[in-house]
Amino acid sequence: MMYDWLYNLTGSDILSMFVVSLLPLFLFILPFALLAVLAERKVSAHMQDRLGPMRVGYHGILQTVADIIKLLQKEDVVPSATDKTLFNFAPLLVFMGSYAAFAAIPFSGFFIGSKIDLGIIFIVGVTGLVVAGILMAGWASNNKYSLLGAMRSAAQIISYEIPTLLIILTVIMLTGTLSLYDLSEMQTQYFWNWMILGGPAVGLQKILLIPLMILGCLIIYTSTLAEVNRTPFDIPEAESELVSGYHTEYSGMKFAMFFLAEYANMFAVSAIVAVLFFGGYQSPFGYLGNTLNLPWLIPIEQFFWFTAKGLFFVFVQMWLRWTLPRFRVDQLMAFCWKYLIPFSFVILLLVGLISLM
Amino acid sequence: MKTYFLNFWQGLFTILIGMKVTFKHLFVPAVTIQYPTVKPQMPERERNRLYVNMDDCIGCDQCARACPVNCIEIETVKSLPEEDLGKTSNGKKKVLWVTKFDIDFAKCCYCQLCVFPCPTDCIYMTDVYEFSEFSRDNLLYDFATLLPEERIQKKKNFEEMQAKKEAEKAEAAKKTAEAKAAAQKPQEEKPKDNSKENKEENK
Amino acid sequence: MSSILERNIESKSSLKTEEMVLNMGPQHPSTHGVLRLELQLDGEIITNVTPHIGYLHRCFEKHSEAMTYPQVIPYTDRMDYLASMYNEFGYALAMERLMNIEVPERVEYIRVIMGELQRIASHLVALGTYGADIGAFTPFLFCFRDRERILSLFEMTCGARLLYNYIWIGGVSHDLHPDFIRLTKEFIKDFRPNLKELNDLLSFNRIFIERTANVGVLPLDTAINYGVSGPNLRASGMKWDLRRDDPYSVYHKFDYEIPVGSGEKGKTGDCWDRYFIRVREMEESLKIIEQAIETIPDGDVTSAIPKRVKPPVGQIYTRVENPRGELGYFIISDGSLNPARIKVRAPSFVTMQVFPELCKGFMVADVVAILGSIDIVLGEIDR
Numbered sequence: 048m049m050y051d052w053l054y055n056l057t058g059s060d061i062l063s064m065f066v067v068s069l070l071p072l073f074l075f076i077l078p079f080a081l082l083a084v085l086a087e088r089k090v091s092a093h094m095q096d097r098l099g100p101m102r103v104g105y106h107g108i109l110q111t112v113a114d115i116i117k118l119l120q121k122e123d124v125v126p127s128a129t130d131k132t133l134f135n136f137a138p139l140l141v142f143m144g145s146y147a148a149f150a151a152i153p154f155s156g157f158f159i160g161s162k163i164d165l166g167i168i169f170i171v172g173v174t175g176l177v178v179a180g181i182l183m184a185g186w187a188s189n190n191k192y193s194l195l196g197a198m199r200s201a202a203q204i205i206s207y208e209i210p211t212l213l214i215i216l217t218v219i220m221l222t223g224t225l226s227l228y229d230l231s232e233m234q235t236q237y238f239w240n241w242m243i244l245g246g247p248a249v250g251l252q253k254i255l256l257i258p259l260m261i262l263g264c265l266i267i268y269t270s271t272l273a274e275v276n277r278t279p280f281d282i283p284e285a286e287s288e289l290v291s292g293y294h295t296e297y298s299g300m301k302f303a304m305f306f307l308a309e310y311a312n313m314f315a316v317s318a319i320v321a322v323l324f325f326g327g328y329q330s331p332f333g334y335l336g337n338t339l340n341l342p343w344l345i346p347i348e349q350f351f352w353f354t355a356k357g358l359f360f361v362f363v364q365m366w367l368r369w370t371l372p373r374f375r376v377d378q379l380m381a382f383c384w385k386y387l388i389p390f391s392f393v394i395l396l397l398v399g400l401i402s403l404m
Numbered sequence: 405m406k407t408y409f410l411n412f413w414q415g416l417f418t419i420l421i422g423m424k425v426t427f428k429h430l431f432v433p434a435v436t437i438q439y440p441t442v443k444p445q446m447p448e449r450e451r452n453r454l455y456v457n458m459d460d461c462i463g464c465d466q467c468a469r470a471c472p473v474n475c476i477e478i479e480t481v482k483s484l485p486e487e488d489l490g491k492t493s494n495g496k497k498k499v500l501w502v503t504k505f506d507i508d509f510a511k512c513c514y515c516q517l518c519v520f521p522c523p524t525d526c527i528y529m530t531d532v533y534e535f536s537e538f539s540r541d542n543l544l545y546d547f548a549t550l551l552p553e554e555r556i557q558k559k560k561n562f563e564e565m566q567a568k569k570e571a572e573k574a575e576a577a578k579k580t581a582e583a584k585a586a587a588q589k590p591q592e593e594k595p596k597d598n599s600k601e602n603k604e605e606n607k
Numbered sequence: 608m609s610s611i612l613e614r615n616i617e618s619k620s621s622l623k624t625e626e627m628v629l630n631m632g633p634q635h636p637s638t639h640g641v642l643r644l645e646l647q648l649d650g651e652i653i654t655n656v657t658p659h660i661g662y663l664h665r666c667f668e669k670h671s672e673a674m675t676y677p678q679v680i681p682y683t684d685r686m687d688y689l690a691s692m693y694n695e696f697g698y699a700l701a702m703e704r705l706m707n708i709e710v711p712e713r714v715e716y717i718r719v720i721m722g723e724l725q726r727i728a729s730h731l732v733a734l735g736t737y738g739a740d741i742g743a744f745t746p747f748l749f750c751f752r753d754r755e756r757i758l759s760l761f762e763m764t765c766g767a768r769l770l771y772n773y774i775w776i777g778g779v780s781h782d783l784h785p786d787f788i789r790l791t792k793e794f795i796k797d798f799r800p801n802l803k804e805l806n807d808l809l810s811f812n813r814i815f816i817e818r819t820a821n822v823g824v825l826p827l828d829t830a831i832n833y834g835v836s837g838p839n840l841r842a843s844g845m846k847w848d849l850r851r852d853d854p855y856s857v858y859h860k861f862d863y864e865i866p867v868g869s870g871e872k873g874k875t876g877d878c879w880d881r882y883f884i885r886v887r888e889m890e891e892s893l894k895i896i897e898q899a900i901e902t903i904p905d906g907d908v909t910s911a912i913p914k915r916v917k918p919p920v921g922q923i924y925t926r927v928e929n930p931r932g933e934l935g936y937f938i939i940s941d942g943s944l945n946p947a948r949i950k951v952r953a954p955s956f957v958t959m960q961v962f963p964e965l966c967k968g969f970m971v972a973d974v975v976a977i978l979g980s981i982d983i984v985l986g987e988i989d990r
Contacts, residue, residue, distance in 0.1 A: 091744075094745060095744075095745055095748040095749070096748065096749070096752055097748065278742060279742070279814055281742075369744060369745050370743070370745060370808070371742075371743060371812065371814055372738065372741040372742040372743035372809070372812065372814050372815050372818060373741060373742025373743075373814075373818075374814060374817070374818075375817075375818060375970070375972045375973070376972065377970070378817055378818075
């Protein structure tokens with residue numbers, strides 16, 4: 048593990064802990080967030096038969112850098128009648144909630160931020176901080192519409208956490224472990240051991256599990272889509288609705304924090320779906336390192352596979368955004384409570400019965 | 405119960421169809437062009453900025469009258485009989501000096517109504533559309549080719565000619581009046597006697 | 608901070624609720640133009656909507672009294688700027704009936720082709736912006752891409768993309784470009800699959816149907832009482848189209864259907880019906896254009912244009928089928944070169960009257976959906 052390797056190298060546990068916890072943040076998530084903003088614009092442009100940003104850098108690669116520089120040098124406007132403590136603290140809370148989730152996600156067999164046994168529960172708990180941040184932002188803006196938007200967003204996130212948790216419970220029930228690292232290790236050796244195809248079970252159990260797992264994967268993908276406020280569930284951010292959203296009053300770097308937190312959240316939930324159902328960092332067809340007898344190649348390959356799966360799901364999220372119209376607020380809640388939750392309960396029940404076989 | 409599952413299935417199915425359409429469009433080449441570096445080809449009948457070929461303009465004022473927003477202002481001065489302004493390209497002889505031909509492009513609505521009445525086809529629409537200015541006054545285009553001193557000169561010439569004509573006319577009128585008066589005097593006595601006699605008789 | 612909290616606690620303890628007045632101001636991304644809507648809300652449900660218009664009033668009718676008759680045509684363009692050809696068509700038709708001018712047949716065919724192309728372009732804008740209001744951003748760009756083809760056809764013929772000054776009293780200003788017919792045929796061939804794509808992407812999408820079906824239902828008798836016409840009336844179930852019921856120009860020579868709303872996905876006359884009627888009307892327009900291109904006769908398009916337009920003393924009211932409804936021109940002439948009075952009956956103005964009825968009882972989020980479905984243009988309402 049990375050931590051052990053660093054500890055052997057430096058001899059100090061504080062230093063190695065420090066480096067290990069900051070690595071995913073600086074080396075991976077921040078560049079990812081920058082690239083994801085650009086990727087969203089390019090993907091949306093090509094889907095609409097146009098080209099997107101083309102001027103800054105070759106085919107617009109440096110566009111996000113220009114955007115960040117613009118946001119950095121903007122005046123930080125704080126309206127006078129707001130609650131300043133809450134106003135300033137809200138983006139930090141949202142940012143922290145999104146980024147802290149990466150501590151428990153296994154990037155490869157060699158590296159995981161923190162090898163806690165509570166893995167997935169930790170992630171779900173920490174992303175719940177985002178709700179508090181959003182409510183703070185809506186309240187402290189002293190704006191009727193921001194408050195409405197923030198309350199709608201909070202209701203949406205809290206409601207959609209229930210199907211998420213139920214499906215996670217299903218997978219945990221099957222595998223018996225909460226830690227994402229152990230979950231990835233269990234789905235080793237070729238893609239038919241992936242959870243979506245029944246997991247490491249054998250025989251009749253596996254065949255019966257497949258349709259339930261596929262349905263479960265769809266449900267968790269949809270509910271996590273609602274948790275990150277993406278279309279079709281983007282009522283809180285919609286511009287053409289009456290309510291302008293909880294981040295209207297923010298400008299400059301605070302707005303950038305909300306923005307980057309959204310993209311990091313997107314990757315976090317894609318990573319969770321990948322780990323739970325698609326084998327985490329395991330490769331579908333064996334490792335080059337094994338065939339070439341180079342053991343140090345394996346973690347790199349695992350990292351590559353993990354990133355590929357995560358990016359694929361992020362791409363699907365972007366694809367959905369530019370295809371579908373938006374739900375109305377009451378239809379959104381009806382969809383969650385009347386469709387997703389009953390289905391998740393039924394899946395939980397059936398998977399439980401099957402696992403007793 | 406059946407509608408419940410039907411709704412779910414329909415929702416999923418239509419979403420997948422929509423996603424297929426968008427995915428196909430990922431591979432369609434872009435229909436846009438990168439504007440300032442690549443400019444679109446304008447068709448031949450394109451209606452953008454007006455241009456006036458002053459060599460052909462005879463100063464008839466038809467375009468100014470046809471304009472719905474009164475953006476063309478024309479002032480002309482009659483030329484002296486001995487001046488030769490030349491001919492237009494389709495053979496008409498020019499007799500008017502055009503001292504002012506202003507088109508205010510801030511008002512022009514690009515309707516093309518001024519192009520049709522022109523007898524010499526000297527005003528027409530080009531395909532120039534990139535002529536923005538920083539100040540609105542710069543959009544007042546002055547097409548008259550006479551220099552400012554020349555315009556004042558032509559006006560003065562015309563006024564002098566007018567004044568001369570007036571003077572000549574006045575003199576001629578005076579002369580004819582005098583001639584008339586001289587011619588009338590010998591004839592006036594006879595009718596005067598007649599009238600006096602008539603009056604005396606009537607009384 | 609404490610004031611909002613106190614007010615909330617007060618209202619909860621005394622169980623007194625007030626109606627909130629919300630202003631959807633003149634500057635808003637979804638009100639198609641400068642329209643101010645004053646919403647009276649009871650929680651999320653709307654009790655009354657008061658539209659405030661007049662932000663785009665440009666005194667067209669008074670101004671036209673100072674113009675000569677041909678000079679009025681650029682002004683009629685600018686009323687409903689998304690369907691300029693039809694505005695000119697209505698005016699030219701009114702003047703020709705007043706002056707008893709007989710136009711050559713080729714002119715009639717050209718006017719029909721231009722009018723139907725304009726109808727397709729106007730419906731594409733309506734559908735694209737409606738999708739964008741609901742949240743689907745991609746169909747907006749697909750609609751505008753198709754509209755570009757139509758605008759470049761217009762540009763080839765008369766030189767302008769939006770405000771044409773093409774249909775004149777007694778004829779048209781230019782004859783068709785030699786390439787026009789070939790390019791129009793190519794456009795029709797490319798447009799039919801695009802229409803099917805639009806249906807796949809937006810019309811039958813379950814989320815879109817949830818948003819628009821059973822919302823803003825316009826019953827047929829209410830529609831007739833208010834004087835609503837055009838696609839909005841046809842969506843409520845009545846088969847009334849001026850091209851068939853009060854024919855003008857050469858529309859009687861073509862074979863096309865009149866689509867009528869039937870409550871496929873909800874009640875008859877809801878927003879989905881109004882949306883889908885426009886999609887079907889685009890297909891019918893394609894049929895008309897195809898037939899017109901096949902049978903267009905030759906002739907001289909400028910032969911009947913009078914040198915000076917001086918109608919006899921009298922008055923006339925003519926109506927045509929705008930993409931938005933019945934567009935009527937009432938012209939009083941006193942025998943001189945300038946009109947004495949031109950009054951325009953704009954269809955969007957009449958439709959705006961029925962808008963508060965449509966919104967009662969629905970939620971705030973539906974206001975945007977209903978406003979987009981009745982397809983108004985502020986230039987026409989305010990003139």
